[in-house]
Amino acid sequence: MKLCMIGTGYVGLVSGTCFADFGNTVYCVDRDTYKIKKLNSGGSVIFEPGLDEIIKKNFKAKRLLFTTNLKKAVQKSDIIFICVGTPNKKKSDQVDLKYVFSAVKEIIKASKSKKILITKSTVPVGTGDKIEKIIKKFRKKNIEVISNPEFLREGEAIRDFRFPDRIVVGSNNSKYFKVLKKLYQPLINKGAKFFTTSRRSAELIKYASNAFLATKITFINELANLCEKSNINIEDISLGMGSDSRIGSRFLRAGPAYGGSCFPKDTKGLAFTGKNFGVNLSIVKSVIRSNNDRKMLHTQNIKKILRTIKNKKIAFLGVTFKPNTDDMRDSVSLNMIPYLARRGAKVTYYDPTGSKENFAKIKNCEFVDSINDNCMNADLVILHTEWDEFKSLEFKKIIKKKKFSIYDLRNLYNLEEMKRKNIRYFSVGRPNHF
Numbered sequence: 001m002k003l004c005m006i007g008t009g010y011v012g013l014v015s016g017t018c019f020a021d022f023g024n025t026v027y028c029v030d031r032d033t034y035k036i037k038k039l040n041s042g043g044s045v046i047f048e049p050g051l052d053e054i055i056k057k058n059f060k061a062k063r064l065l066f067t068t069n070l071k072k073a074v075q076k077s078d079i080i081f082i083c084v085g086t087p088n089k090k091k092s093d094q095v096d097l098k099y100v101f102s103a104v105k106e107i108i109k110a111s112k113s114k115k116i117l118i119t120k121s122t123v124p125v126g127t128g129d130k131i132e133k134i135i136k137k138f139r140k141k142n143i144e145v146i147s148n149p150e151f152l153r154e155g156e157a158i159r160d161f162r163f164p165d166r167i168v169v170g171s172n173n174s175k176y177f178k179v180l181k182k183l184y185q186p187l188i189n190k191g192a193k194f195f196t197t198s199r200r201s202a203e204l205i206k207y208a209s210n211a212f213l214a215t216k217i218t219f220i221n222e223l224a225n226l227c228e229k230s231n232i233n234i235e236d237i238s239l240g241m242g243s244d245s246r247i248g249s250r251f252l253r254a255g256p257a258y259g260g261s262c263f264p265k266d267t268k269g270l271a272f273t274g275k276n277f278g279v280n281l282s283i284v285k286s287v288i289r290s291n292n293d294r295k296m297l298h299t300q301n302i303k304k305i306l307r308t309i310k311n312k313k314i315a316f317l318g319v320t321f322k323p324n325t326d327d328m329r330d331s332v333s334l335n336m337i338p339y340l341a342r343r344g345a346k347v348t349y350y351d352p353t354g355s356k357e358n359f360a361k362i363k364n365c366e367f368v369d370s371i372n373d374n375c376m377n378a379d380l381v382i383l384h385t386e387w388d389e390f391k392s393l394e395f396k397k398i399i400k401k402k403k404f405s406i407y408d409l410r411n412l413y414n415l416e417e418m419k420r421k422n423i424r425y426f427s428v429g430r431p432n433h434f
């Protein structure tokens, strides 16, 4: 099949590359000329394990093409996926669909023959209907709008795309299910469930799934607060609860406030959709509130650990919102680092994906290109992101100061071992705290 991905970001690039790897011809389109230039010269634009090799292989085979020319790419393709960003509007929880609608208009103007237009971007209930209205306004009849939300996770995107639990396709015209089934057949053959439904249902399934996972994280995070006050280890609670197959153990690990490119914006987007339809989604709203409060809790805890923040050397290990990605969107470090630097701390950070533009203008904040140099003079080390390379660190050997503390936001280290080594150690929802 001939496919076109509009938007070559985390979703468009990964899914486009994987579709090309199944033997389809895929045009990956982006407005960002720098990104397309880099991809065409063999450079990587995102950090995603395993992605670069598959890009190279399919690019060489001329099945995967990168272009800024949307018109040509659309005209050469039968199926067009919209994979552009859907952030929240500034100062509002409403989903900003300007990138989606602008892409839709460009696609309509470019298309001359029959096209299947698929929203892979996460879009609120009723967006497909609005796209259909735009198509009618342009008096085009041969563009069919389908919803096919994407469920991949950054850091595990290739595996998630190749082995999804389910593929959700929403259309009000069942004859298109066959076309999509053919496209996804390689995944269905490996056991993926092909789930067909109405277009609005598909749109809601994506928001509902993300909001539910965010709720699970928030639930265990609040219980972690209770555990800290009642001398209980949250890990026993996670294990005891998660072993119940009705509950499940995933997304039930206490840690920092959830972040990333999806959960924060999608919970807000769902609450706003509820408001639009006159429905109070009170659980989702309190999840958003609780998660926001949690961002402040980390910095309050740091104050308790250090007593005064001014002139203290604080070293962050990892700053991305999770390991195996370079994505900084809504990472908790974006709240913590500026807050600490403003209060006079000397903040340094190391991240396997390198320095971050987000901190470039912050006084008292510096990227250090090695774990040892970053931690050497620290009063406090904050384990922010659980990259594999942080799992077996010998802090007593790395840190030159006699008195230092570790604040482990991911419960990566063993409580007993830290005690045995006589390290002043703080973690999340575990005994002997603050």
Ligand SMILES: NC(=O)c1ccc[n+]([C@@H]2O[C@H](COP(=O)([O-])OP(=O)(O)OC[C@H]3O[C@@H](n4cnc5c(N)ncnc54)[C@H](O)[C@@H]3O)[C@@H](O)[C@H]2O)c1
Pocket: 006, 007, 008, 009, 010, 011, 012, 029, 030, 031, 032, 035, 070, 083, 084, 085, 086, 099, 102, 103, 106, 120, 121, 122, 123, 150, 151, 152, 153, 154, 261, 262
């Ligand atoms: N990132 C994830 O893990 C993930 C997972 C599942 C779903 N989603 C959803 O997928 C969508 C895309 O997310 P992302 O993280 O890939 O976004 P992204 O910001 O990484 O990429 C979007 C890309 O679209 C490009 N773009 C915008 N308008 C364009 C236009 N008119 N023509 C060509 N290119 C255009 C931008 O330049 C950018 O490169 C969002 O709705 C998101 O919620 C994301």
